[in-house]
Amino acid sequence: MFLQTQGITKEFGKLRAVNEVSLEIVKGDIHAIIGPNGAGKSTYFNLITGYHRATSGKVLFRDKEITNLPAYSRCNLGITRSFQITSIYPKLTVYESVLMGLLSHRKVTLNFFSSAKKFFREEVWRTLEDVGLADQANTLGDSISHGDKKRLELAITLGTEPELLCLDEPTCGMSPEETDVAMSLIKKFSEERGLTILFTEHDMSVVFGIAKRISVLHQGTLIADGTPKEVRASEEVQKVYLGGSA
Amino acid sequence: MQKVELEANSSGVKKSWWLILLLIASLIAPLFLTEFYLTVLCEALVMSMLALSFNLLFGYMGQLSFGQAAFYGLGGYAVAMLMTKVHFNFWLSIVAGVLVASIIGLIVGFFCVRLRGIYFAVLTLAFGQLIFFIVFKWHNFTGGDDGIQGIFPPEFLKSPTNYYYFLLIIFLLSAWVLWKIIHSPFGQTIVSMRENSERTEFLGINIAKYQLITFVIAAAIAGLAGAIWVPFYRSVAPSYLTWIKSGEPVMAAILGGPGLFFGPVLGMFIMTFFHSWVLGFTIYWPVVMGALILVVIFFLPGGILGFIQEKINQRKEIRNRE
Numbered sequence: 141m142f143l144q145t146q147g148i149t150k151e152f153g154k155l156r157a158v159n160e161v162s163l164e165i166v167k168g169d170i171h172a173i174i175g176p177n178g179a180g181k182s183t184y185f186n187l188i189t190g191y192h193r194a195t196s197g198k199v200l201f202r203d204k205e206i207t208n209l210p211a212y213s214r215c216n217l218g219i220t221r222s223f224q225i226t227s228i229y230p231k232l233t234v235y236e237s238v239l240m241g242l243l244s245h246r247k248v249t250l251n252f253f254s255s256a257k258k259f260f261r262e263e264v265w266r267t268l269e270d271v272g273l274a275d276q277a278n279t280l281g282d283s284i285s286h287g288d289k290k291r292l293e294l295a296i297t298l299g300t301e302p303e304l305l306c307l308d309e310p311t312c313g314m315s316p317e318e319t320d321v322a323m324s325l326i327k328k329f330s331e332e333r334g335l336t337i338l339f340t341e342h343d344m345s346v347v348f349g350i351a352k353r354i355s356v357l358h359q360g361t362l363i364a365d366g367t368p369k370e371v372r373a374s375e376e377v378q379k380v381y382l383g384g385s386a
Numbered sequence: 387m388q389k390v391e392l393e394a395n396s397s398g399v400k401k402s403w404w405l406i407l408l409l410i411a412s413l414i415a416p417l418f419l420t421e422f423y424l425t426v427l428c429e430a431l432v433m434s435m436l437a438l439s440f441n442l443l444f445g446y447m448g449q450l451s452f453g454q455a456a457f458y459g460l461g462g463y464a465v466a467m468l469m470t471k472v473h474f475n476f477w478l479s480i481v482a483g484v485l486v487a488s489i490i491g492l493i494v495g496f497f498c499v500r501l502r503g504i505y506f507a508v509l510t511l512a513f514g515q516l517i518f519f520i521v522f523k524w525h526n527f528t529g530g531d532d533g534i535q536g537i538f539p540p541e542f543l544k545s546p547t548n549y550y551y552f553l554l555i556i557f558l559l560s561a562w563v564l565w566k567i568i569h570s571p572f573g574q575t576i577v578s579m580r581e582n583s584e585r586t587e588f589l590g591i592n593i594a595k596y597q598l599i600t601f602v603i604a605a606a607i608a609g610l611a612g613a614i615w616v617p618f619y620r621s622v623a624p625s626y627l628t629w630i631k632s633g634e635p636v637m638a639a640i641l642g643g644p645g646l647f648f649g650p651v652l653g654m655f656i657m658t659f660f661h662s663w664v665l666g667f668t669i670y671w672p673v674v675m676g677a678l679i680l681v682v683i684f685f686l687p688g689g690i691l692g693f694i695q696e697k698i699n700q701r702k703e704i705r706n707r708e
Binding site for chain 2: 189220223227228229253254
C-alpha cells in the first residue's frame with residue numbers, strides 16, 4: 141500500500157470540510173482530486189501533507205501511520221507539496237532556491253563550515269534544465285514570470301527527490317500555453333523519475349488529459365473514484381459537478 | 387556555468403581589497419590613537435560582536451531579538467563572578483562565560499523559537515528583562531545595582547594596547563566563524579526560513595530546531611563579547627543586561643544595513659565613536675542618535691553600507707552596459 145486515508149475527517153468549528161474520506165493512491169499513478177469550490181480538495185491535501193491535523197481518521201504512507209506527523213517529517217519520508225498560491229523564495233536566486241531542496245533532502249543542512257554553493261552542482265543544473273529555468277539561474281525568485289515561478293516551485297520540490305508529489309492547483313493562473321507546458325512537465329517527471337503525483341485541479345480538460353485516476357469530492361465527501369472513463373460516466377458526478385460543462 | 391564561477395572569483399578578489407586595508411588599519415591603529423580613543427575602539431569591536439550575533443538572528447534568520455544584551459551581560463557576569471569570588475583562571479572564566487550564555491540561550495531559546503515575528507521579539511524582550519531583574523535584585527549573589535569591580539586580566543594583557551590586540555583577534559575569529567556559518571548549508575537554511583518558512587518546512591526542515599541552534603550560536607557569541615569586555619573595563623554592572631543595551635545592536639544593524647554581513651559592524655562603529663564624540667559637547671546624545679536613525683530609515687532604507695553597495699552595483703551595471 142502506497143498512500144491511504146482511512147475515514148479521514150477535518151472539522152473547522154462546526155464546518156466539516158472533509159468528511160470520512162477513505163481513498164488509496166497507487167504508486168506511479170497520476171491521481172487527480174476534483175470537485176467544485178469548497179469541496180474540500182485543498183483541505184484533504186493539507187491532511188496528507190501535514191499542513192492540517194485530522195480531526196479523526198488515519199493517513200498511512202507505506203503502511204506506516206503518519207496522521208500526526210509534522211509536515212517536515214512527512215517530507216523526509218518522501219511526501220512533498222506545492223501550494224495553490226505559488227510558494228517560492230522571493231529574494232533567493234533560482235539556483236539557490238533549487239539547491240535548498242537538495243540540501244534538505246540530502247541531510248547536509250547541519251553542515252556549518254563548508255560553502256553551500258559547492259554542493260550538488262550537477263543535480264541543481266540538471267533540475268534547472270529539466271524544468272527549463274537554467275538560463276535564469278542567477279535571477280531572483282520574485283523577478284521571474286508567473287508561469288516560471290510555478291515551474292520554479294516544481295523544481296524546488298523535485299530537489300527533495302519525493303516519492304509522492306502533491307500539487308495543489310499546479311496550473312492556477314496560467315495561460316493555456318503555460319498550462320500545456322506545465323502538464324507535460326509533470327507527465328515527464330512522473331514517467332522519468334517514477335514519481336507518484338497527486339494533484340487538485342479545476343480545469344477539467346487538464347484533468348481528463350493527464351490523470352490516470354480521478355477522485356471527486358463534494359461537500360467534503362468522496363462521491364466517485366475511478367478511471368477518467370468511470371468518473372465521467374458516474375451519474376452522481378454528472379449531477380453535482382460536471383453538469384453542463386463536461 | 388564555468389563563466390559564472392570565474393566572474394564570482396575575480397570579484398571576490400576585488401571585493402576583499404578594502405578588507406585587507408581595514409585589517410592593516412586596525413593593526414596599526416594603536417600607534418596613532420590616544421588612549422581614550424583606543425578604549426573607544428575596543429568598545430566598538432566588542433559591541434560589533436554583539437551586533438553580529440544579533441544580526442545572525444535578525445538579518446539572516448529574520449527574527450528580531452530584543453534581549454541579546456542579556457547574553458552579553460551573562461557572559462560578563464560569569465567572568466566577573468568566577469574571577470573575583472573563586473579566583474578562577476582568566477581563560478577558563480571566558481570559556482565559562484560563553485558556556486553560561488549558551489546554556490541560558492538554550493533555555494530561553496526553547497520557548498522563543500516556537501514563536502515568530504513580533505511575538506518572538508516580545509518574548510526575547512521579556513526574558514531579557516527577567517534575567518536583568520534577577521541580576522539586579524539578587525544583591526548577595528551578583529552585587530545587585532553595585533555590580534562587581536576589580537576584575538583584572540593577566541599581567542601581559544593589562545596594557546590597553548595589548549588588550550586591544552587580544553580583542554581584535556577574538557573579534558576577527560568570531561566574525562570569521564559567523565561568516566562561514568552564514569555561507570554554509572546551515573546558513574542557507576536559515577536564510578530560506580527567513581524568506582519563506584512555510585516553503586522551507588515543506589522541504590523537510592524542522593524550523594524550531596534550526597531557530598534554536600541559531601539562537602544558541604547568537605547567545606554564545608554575545609556571551610563571548612561580554613566575557614572579554616569585562617576584564618578590560620575591570621567591572622560589570624546590571625545595565626549591561628537591560629533592554630536599552632539590547633536596543634544598541636538593533637540600531638546598529640538598521641544604521642549599517644542588516645542585509646550585509648559587515649553592515650551591523652559599520653553601524654556599531656559609527657554609534658560608538660559618534661557617542662563618545664557627541665558626549666563631549668552635549669548630554670542629549672539620544673536625541674542626536676534618534677535623528678540619525680530617522681534619516682537612515684527614511685533616506686537609506688538598506689542602511690549605510692546597503693546604500694554604498696547599491697551605488698557600487700549601479701556603477702558596475704552602467705560600466706557593463708558600456
